[in-house]
Structures are given as C-alpha cells and as structure tokens.
Amino acid sequence: MSSATYTPRHLLITGGAGFIGSNLVHYILEHAPGTHIVNLDALTYAGNLANLADAQKNPNYKFVHVDIRDADAMNRIMAEHEIDAVIHLAAESHVDRSITGPGVFVETNVSGTLNLLRAAREARAQRFLQVGTDEVYGSLGPTGMFTETTPLDPHSPYSASKAAADHLVSAWWHTYQFPTLITRCSNNYGPYQFPEKLLPLMINNARQSKPLPVYGDGLNVRDWLHVHDHCAALWTVLTRGRPGEVYNVGGNNEKTNLEVVRAVLGLMGKPESLITYVKDRPGHDRRYAIDATKMMTEFGWKPSVTFETGLRMTVDWYRDHQSWLEQIVSGEYQRYYEQMYGRR
Numbered sequence: 001m002s003s004a005t006y007t008p009r010h011l012l013i014t015g016g017a018g019f020i021g022s023n024l025v026h027y028i029l030e031h032a033p034g035t036h037i038v039n040l041d042a043l044t045y046a047g048n049l050a051n052l053a054d055a056q057k058n059p060n061y062k063f064v065h066v067d068i069r070d071a072d073a074m075n076r077i078m079a080e081h082e083i084d085a086v087i088h089l090a091a092e093s094h095v096d097r098s099i100t101g102p103g104v105f106v107e108t109n110v111s112g113t114l115n116l117l118r119a120a121r122e123a124r125a126q127r128f129l130q131v132g133t134d135e136v137y138g139s140l141g142p143t144g145m146f147t148e149t150t151p152l153d154p155h156s157p158y159s160a161s162k163a164a165a166d167h168l169v170s171a172w173w174h175t176y177q178f179p180t181l182i183t184r185c186s187n188n189y190g191p192y193q194f195p196e197k198l199l200p201l202m203i204n205n206a207r208q209s210k211p212l213p214v215y216g217d218g219l220n221v222r223d224w225l226h227v228h229d230h231c232a233a234l235w236t237v238l239t240r241g242r243p244g245e246v247y248n249v250g251g252n253n254e255k256t257n258l259e260v261v262r263a264v265l266g267l268m269g270k271p272e273s274l275i276t277y278v279k280d281r282p283g284h285d286r287r288y289a290i291d292a293t294k295m296m297t298e299f300g301w302k303p304s305v306t307f308e309t310g311l312r313m314t315v316d317w318y319r320d321h322q323s324w325l326e327q328i329v330s331g332e333y334q335r336y337y338e339q340m341y342g343r344r
C-alpha cells in the first residue's frame, strides 16, 4: 500500500531545538547519514540549543535562528539550502499557556504554518510533514479511540490552532497537489522535555520534595508514547507515507494522571503525600486514546519502548541531567546561543 521510499537530501526541521525536534535531529543524524538537516528555530522559551550540543559537530547538521512568522525568511531559507523536504514541528505547544495567551498560538501555529507551506511549495519541496496532535480530535468518554477519520473537535486554543494548521496543510494537498503528510500523535515523554509538561514537572518537583500539582481529580487519561518511538514514526511517514494521508501515532498505553504521578514517586523513592490536588485546567479534555492501526498495518511500525522501561529511563535521564533542569529553571539555558554563536 505505501508508496516508494523517499529519502530527503536537504531536510528542513522546524522547531528542532524543542523537545521532540531535538530528539528527531539526533534520530535522523544516526539513522540517515545521507540526509543533511537544517534546523530552523526561533529559540522561544521552549527552544534550547543545549539539547543539540553533540549535533553541532556533525557536518550533516546546521542551525538557523529564524522565526516561522517571518514569511520572507522562509522563502530565503528554502532557496539558500535547496530544501527538498520539511518536517514541521515549530509550534507553541503548551495547553496552559494557550489558555492565558492564545494570540501567539494563532500567529505561530496557524500563520507560521501558512508561511512555511507557501515557501515549501514555491521551492517545489517533495514532502511536507505536519507534526500534529491527537488533541485536535477533542475528548473521549470512557470508551472508543481516535481514528484518522474522527472529526476534528478541538477544545483549547492550542488544539484549535493545531487543527487550523492541519486544515491548511490538507488544503495544500487538495488544492495544489502539494505532497503533504500529517501525523497526529499522543502524549510524548522522554529526554529534553521542557519542565512545564506533566512528566518533567513532576520529576523536577519530586527531586526537590516540592508539592506535585495534580489538576482536578487526577483521573484524566492520556496515551503515553516514548519520544524515540514518535521519532521513528515521523521518519517512517516522511520517507514512506502516501502524500495526502493522515497517520495517527500512539502508544496504546492509557494512564490516568494519578497513575503516572504515583509511578514517578515510586521510582524516585518519594512519598505520595507530595501529591497536591489543585484547581482543574479550564476545558480539560478527559480522555485521549489513539488507534494507530494504520501505522502498524501500512508500515509495520509499533511502539518499541514499554511505559515501564521508558519511564524508568526518563526518570534516570533527568536524575543524570540535573544541571540541564537547573539551567532551565535559572534561565541560564537562554544564554547558550550567545556562547555558541556570539551575541544575538
């Protein structure tokens, strides 16, 4: 069913200094030595070049400090680097921030995606992979799963902006036959995740014996996937996916937030009395669950890291990289660019 394999020569990764993007850069440098990567990132609060210290030495890797809201810069980068494929991750990604400040979510996630689509089409790119989220499907009751044909029903400003971006990407396929692909993935966890998201926040608080803030009753359900499995899925879809298609990516691993938090405390040897119930997130989606059958049947992709192993690896990684966490908390990480490239 899948089309012939496409291996990009000059791949643009947007948002490569963030959590998934930096893991993806490492993954592709390791698995696709014939591909040159240009990592385009605006280095917002979520971008951290320390995540890519090793990649800097690789001749197949280049970083460009650019904002996707700058349409002219998008055209320039595509032409200058002879980009033939794009994996688009750059986004404002945190639901809580979208509730207090939705404007930048529309600017980056919607208008920024429009700029990229225009520039990539103008440059005649051969593949454009939009890295989407399961949150665009809305919220599930106790049963059922999201499939690729589930209607979009986003509930937060974040997921609404991601849904709008998905619609634009889909329009570029239908209107211009521009070869787009969309993935929609469940909650990722693993190294280099910014400590505003559930897992690194809880690990960071637990290591300091600070309260662990659980929203509402703690019974909201997320489907957790290790970031390395997401990276493998993204590379698979980019190189083997059929243009115009959507692919759901998930861990088949549903957990309540309380289960996740208790597991973290258990692994870290910290007491459950640190759990503190706080006011719920407005519009908090109750349950997400992804049906990834299409990825499995079309490509043979499946999660390779069990949650038990992945969580242990993740807790160990943050324990072994406490200075990474501390540089974020202190703001020191934002001076990394200056150390590597001189003054901004």
Ligand code: NAD
Pocket (backbone or CB within 6 Å): 014, 015, 016, 017, 018, 019, 020, 021, 040, 041, 042, 043, 044, 045, 046, 047, 048, 066, 067, 068, 069, 088, 089, 090, 091, 092, 093, 094, 108, 112, 131, 132, 133, 134, 162, 184, 185, 186, 187, 188, 189, 194
């Ligand atoms: P992140 O917040 O860790 O990283 C986002 C990156 O984008 C940062 O490096 C940031 O500097 C950059 N960026 C933000 N605005 C930019 C702009 N205007 N121009 C250029 N760069 C900009 O996010 P993440 O968790 O790594 O998520 C990456 C992508 O994957 C997002 O599109 C997100 O919607 C999607 N996604 C995330 C998850 C998850 O669980 N984290 C799951 C499914 C899909």
Ligand code: DAU
Pocket (backbone or CB within 6 Å): 093, 094, 095, 096, 132, 133, 134, 135, 185, 186, 187, 188, 196, 197, 198, 199, 201, 213, 214, 215, 216, 220, 221, 222, 257, 281, 288
């Ligand atoms: O499902 C994919 C999405 O997963 C991605 O598209 C988003 O970019 C990513 O941020 C993530 O969204 P969530 O809202 O699910 O992730 P977050 O880590 O913010 O929260 C996970 C769950 O934990 C959610 O039910 C809210 C809850 N939570 C979160 C935080 C930060 C708490 O109970 N306490 C907290 O302090």
